[in-house]
Amino acid sequence: MQKFDVIIVGAGVVGCAIARELSRYRLRIAVLEKEKEIGQGTSKGNTGLIHSGVNADPSTLSGRLNLEANPLFDQLTDELAVPFDRNGSLVLAFSSEDRQALINSLEEARTNGVQGIRWLNREQLLEKEKKVNPEALGAIYAPRGGIICPFEFTLALAQNAAGNGVVFRTGCRVHKTITEEGRVVGVETDQGFFQGDYLVNAAGLSADEMNCVREEGIRIKARRGQYLVYDRDYPVQIKHTLFPRPTPVSKGIIVTPTVHGNLMIGPDAEEIEDRSSLETTREGISRVIVGAKKLVPALNTSDIIRMFSGNRAVAGDDFIIRPARRTRGLILAAGIQSPGLTAAPRIAGLIKEILQDLGLNMEEKDDFQARRPVPVRPGNMDYKERAELISRDSDYGQIICRCEGITRGEIREAIRAPLGARTIDGIKRRTQAASGRCQSGFCGPRLLELLQEYAGIDPLQASLRGGSSQLLKYHSKELLLKAGEGLADI
Ligand SMILES: Cc1cc2nc3c(=O)[nH]c(=O)nc-3n(C[C@H](O)[C@H](O)[C@H](O)COP(=O)(O)OP(=O)(O)OC[C@H]3O[C@@H](n4cnc5c(N)ncnc54)[C@H](O)[C@@H]3O)c2cc1C
Incomplete structure (x- = not known):
């Protein structure tokens, strides 16, 4: 049995910002994400703006958190080594x-x-x-x-949280909140039962699909x-x-x-x-x-x-961030439409305050690491720095994605890093490989090889974005055999 103080459902920017904020304290925290990788929901597909707050209405929660969060981004992106x-x-x-x-x-x-x-x-x-x-x-x-890359920001929050002890489980859909006498005791998932004292629902578009959230009358x-x-x-x-x-x-x-x-x-x-x-x-x-x-x-x-x-x-006109009314220990971060990317750091702060008010003991860690290691980006280096890098590690001299000039070394590290890429889209979002003019026409097969080499993923199982998005049906050897049989059922 896995026991946690706080379980967060959903590894979008909101869930990952909450995880990072809570990782400052001596708590056992788990983030459960149904997709094969983190950040595959709304947090990957948006405009990537950190809104100035010019049209924010401070009488709403979304407006207030937008105004409070905008100034935080200089320090935050510096700590997390995220371009901003x-x-x-x-x-x-x-x-x-x-x-x-x-x-x-x-x-x-x-x-x-x-x-x-x-x-x-x-x-x-x-x-x-x-x-x-x-x-x-x-x-x-x-x-x-x-402007920011919303995926890289989400990933950086998650990697930093993981570095500070938060447990992330991907491919782990939460099916049901389990309660005893009206209080959360855990969740039933694809990967079994997780015991937890507090549950934060940050499940984005699916936030209202969980039993105790439906009872709150929330509809997305x-x-x-x-x-x-x-x-x-x-x-x-x-x-x-x-x-x-x-x-x-x-x-x-x-x-x-x-x-x-x-x-x-x-x-x-x-x-x-x-x-x-x-x-x-x-x-x-x-x-x-x-x-x-x-x-x-x-x-x-x-x-x-x-x-x-x-x-x-969308769940009405505003964000819903509050303790559930019918289930003790459940906290909602639902209806986080725009400007949720901007507001995420303050949503995380508010969730922390709610947990404190509900009685969760928060003792600060002495060893919290605010900084994420800076990813190696040869494209940002001058010629001399790049030559030195290649002399130390020749993988940074081998271009895999011609359109964007992304090297084997960058892709290798994107796969091997904590919470590393497990899909083609995962590599694309971490490195920009396959995001250029040819949209993976040239580098796609090489990316499949690298997923196999560094993550042991059989190319037949490798997918664009998890689920049923497999890219290949037969190994080339099988394909030749099939061809010999008159292309039977290809
Ligand atoms: C078109 C568009 C443009 C936008 N532009 C901006 C902008 O420029 N600036 C800005 O500030 N905001 C913008 N936003 C808003 C911003 O993108 C969202 O507010 C933010 O991404 C929401 O993050 P989230 O973590 O709540 O949701 P998500 O990123 O969707 O994360 C929820 C996660 O929960 C997981 N999940 C769901 N159900 C379960 C389950 N049962 N078990 C386990 N995991 C589960 C999902 O797989 C998903 O990964 C925009 C949004 C859109 C759609």
């Missing part, structure tokens, strides 16, 4: 009504403590961002808005957002994140650089029935293109290398 750029955001006005509404929100944002914001007239706006639609009347400039709806990603060499380059005036349900379709140097446009906002669907649709993509071209008319559809979608977990 305060590239600044621009919220554009296209009508006098937009302008008035944005100027009003500027005053509110100042009152709410958002630093450095100011109004730019059309000339100032075009000077700051040359490709912006010259029909824009002006914009709010928020220099504290930033999925609101899909679709995106297009441009090749890194795309000639239209944008430095800031460009927003239209927000609507009541969405911050609108935006144009933004990513920390990996691509241009990205999206997302739209559409309620869908099937929360697990990650389809992109003709209508959604058209909406994204129209919305983005309004901000930057020079955008076209050449050099688009990828489309994807992500689903927001």
Whole structure:
């Protein structure tokens, strides 16, 4: 039997931020994740913005936590060795009504403590961002808005938490919360029973599928957002994140650089029935293109290398972060739609405070390690540093992904590291291999070989993202035999 003080369901950015925060204390903590790898839910598929808080309403939990969390990112990303750029955001006005509404929100944002914001007239706006639609009347400039890789941030939180003693179990779906006399005693999972005194539900889109959460009357709806990603060499380059005036349900379709140097446009906002669907649709993509071209008319559809979608977990208008009313020991972190990525560090702080209030004894560790080892990134090195690295370890001189220039050494370490990659998508998100122009056309077979070499995964079992996404049906030898049999049932 495995006994823990706190069990966290879900290894998205919220679950991993909570795990990292709690790992500062002498506690036995487990994070249980149903997917083959961590961070495979909404936390991998979003815009990757650290919102400035310019439109955040501090009377809501999501608005307050956004405002509180934004300033934490400089220290946090430094500790976790995660690339983060305060590239600044621009919220554009296209009508006098937009302008008035944005100027009003500027005053509110100042009152709410958002630093450095100011109004730019059309000339100032075009000077700051040359490709912006010259029909824009002006914009709010928020220099504290930033961009981050949402997957790498989630992974870094998890690796740091694991380094500080948190147990992570992947491929471990939680089926049922077990209670005795109205109090949590543990969970039933694919990997057996885990005993725990406190249970934090951070299960994203599936948060309401667990028995005790349903009893709280929480229902999650999925609101899909679709995106297009441009090749890194795309000639239209944008430095800031460009927003239209927000609507009541969405911050609108935006144009933004990513920390990996691509241009990205999206997302739209559409309620869908099937929360697990990650389809992109003709209508959604058209909406994204129209919305983005309004901000930057020079955008076209050449050099688009990828489309994807992500689903927001919506449970009403605000985050639900509180102890359950009917089950003692259960804490909810549900309905964490946007800006959940930004708010994650403060959501974690709030969950810690709730656990303390519920009576969990928290004694700080003397040996908590705030820093994650810095991953080796030859692409960020100068020629001399790179040559020295290759002379020590020749795997860093062997390019596997030609589009992004990713080496065998980087992929090897992504697989061997704690909570290492076990799927092709896992390698892609950790290293950027397979994320470039050819989208794994050239490096895919090599990645399968490396998964076999460093994680012992038979290529026939290897998958794109776990589940039923296996890539191969036969070994080449079998394939030749089948061919000899007249390609029987291939
Ligand atoms: C289109 C879009 C754009 C967004 N853009 C931004 C942005 O720019 N900035 C920002 O701040 N926020 C943004 N967000 C919001 C942000 O992405 C989410 O708030 C955040 O990722 C939610 O994290 P999470 O950990 O709650 O959920 P998830 O990442 O979905 O994690 C939940 C995890 O729980 C696991 N799980 C579920 N059920 C079980 C079970 N029974 N047993 C075990 N594991 C289980 C899942 O597999 C999953 O890994 C955006 C969201 C979307 C969809």
